[in-house]
Amino acid sequence: MRKAQLKTPLGIALIEGDSRGISRISIVEENKETSTEIPEELKTCVRQLSEYFQGERQQFDFQLNPQGTEFQQKVWQALQEIPYGKTTSYLELSKKLGDVKAVRAVAAANGKNPLWIVTPCHRVIGSDGSLTGYAGGLWRKKWLLNHESPSPQHKLF
Template sequence: MSEINIANYKSPIGTIQIKGNEKEIHSIHFVEENIAHLNNTEAKEVQKCIQQLDEYFNGMRKEFALTLRPKGTEFQGKVWTELLKVPFGKKRSYLKQSKRLGDVKAIRAVASANGKNPISIIIPCHRIIGSDGSLAGYTGGVWRKKWLLEHESGNKQQSLF
């Protein structure tokens, strides 16, 4: 197994920590601490991730082409796979997500699995909203979810940092 590499990527909405190796990405999450920009890794997939995040935040990328290896239960994996089917610029409710997974009663489990998504932005859990249109929760903060949805809808925002 390849050594895990870590890079801290400065995005318009805060520092994102990327963990991966030569062949796959394991996690991408926002870090709240004041972490210095760190990119001393040469792991190919991590470097590719940084480049694709740059393109995404610059409005030049709508889909990611990375090998993802999130760790979770079988059910979480199904939820995360379904998240990858939500198109750029679109939103889907937790209820609709549950229906697509075959069990409308699983809405809380689906919401919980969304919240445990270890690969933010690329596995787009930010595109899942409440049935009433509310933004509901987001592990990176609801304000980031709002920013990401506006970014993908074409509304212009300013960098917050």
């Protein structure tokens, strides 16, 4: 498994992957140095994340290889379908997956998302429109939603 650290406006992103794709992108709380040499397998991911934070990219097209259960994979795939600048609720996501009673399971799978930003779990909010739990901290979720807001004058939260 190859690794690289990328400085973002929200902290240091730790990127892990190999020739089969990117398996993990996480935010690290420790004050880590950024990578000076990026492994070949991670270069496209690093470039596209940099473009995202510069406001130049709305979709990612590098190979993903997240590890999880079949149900988690279904949830993560559904998250991929939430458009940039849009949000959905846990309830709507569970309906989309075919089981309105699976809200808690969907929320748990969402919380285990190994691909920060690329699998946009930050786009899932409460049914009442409120910000809800986010492993990276609600302040990061708020920042990401505002970053993706269609109009710079119109902030979501």
